[in-house]
Amino acid sequence: MLRNVKLISTTLLAVMMLVMAGCSSIATDSAEGNKQAVATSAESQSTKSADKDTMAKMVVYVPRDDGKGVRPQTITVDSDKKTLKYAISFLFDEDSRQSYPVFPKNVTVKDVAIKDGIARINLSKEFLEGGNIDGLSAQLRLASIVNTATSFDAVKKVQLLVNGETIKTYGGYDVSEPMSRMEQQIVK
Template identity: 35%
Template sequence: MRKIRLLLTFILMIAAIMLLVGCNILNDLIKEGGGNAPLSKLLNKTVQEDTVAVTTESQQTEQTVKLYFADADGKVLIEENRTIPKTLSLARETVCQWLLGPVGSSGSYPMVNPQTKLLDIGIKNGIATVDLSKEFIEPYSNISAETALYGLVNTLTQFQTVQIVKIRVDGRDIQTYRGIRLENLRSRNDLIGYASGTVQDDGETAEVSPSEINLFEE
């Protein structure tokens, strides 16, 4: 019996303490609200004070890359600046744009079979390894092998992280491309004729070079 009384006394003491603490908190809220503020208003005020404003910075949504296509004779590279949507995999999107070919009336021509697909791409230690479908090695139109090959190489080596390009076909390493050895493929500026200007990804030419002269014409 004595134990039961002690237990009830302890419970009553705890309840009294909780009641006093709750009353003090409510009293503080009423004082802060000027004595007549609704409880919902006071609670909302507390939430607002605890909320931190989130600020967002404007981010670039587009970027310009260089794509190298062929001239009418298929022997000279024409540089096209294309504006594309910002992406996490810039190299992949750039190669995909290159495979799509030129857009607008830039006077340049596609380099490879339009059926060519990008299977994979990776960049490590300055080497870009590009895996393309078998259509890539097929001759296309009057485009010379050298022009087609370095159209891709120059397109990739525009990035600071790429110095050398390695090409694979259907997941396998290849040693030659239509008679050209594929060792240490680096950018070749001597194959570039002229720039065709800036082209938006919707096919509209925004800026075109006034020069349409083939500087390397034989």
């Protein structure tokens, strides 16, 4: 009988040790799982925060189809794309999707330089193509470019160039000097 008690006690002790070891493992796994969940949650928050940090808003001024001015359009882009060159290029693309686009097809931004508050925007030769540019089309084009450029903090005035050369007049407008923001053309 003593032998049976020893056998039962030993068996019971072995089972208890297995149960304890299993519980300990579960507790450890559970604790590690919680640590991983917390870490994953923190990484997720960090990623979301980083995504917010990598996005930026900017405003482009698109010509209205009714010819009554330009309308502001806020867009969200990757922070590295928040450049004046990208904004003007986006403006040209957006205008091409309008019912009545005002910019010539295939006009591109060759380069942009900002110095002392003046943005020198160098456009491709297509900007001057398309025959006789009427006053309204010229006004909408200039208002779109100038207002988009001056929506950037570093830009106070805009000088337009075509193929690196300053242009004197455009659709009856004197553009030989840097142009200031054209608030009167903005229609919300």
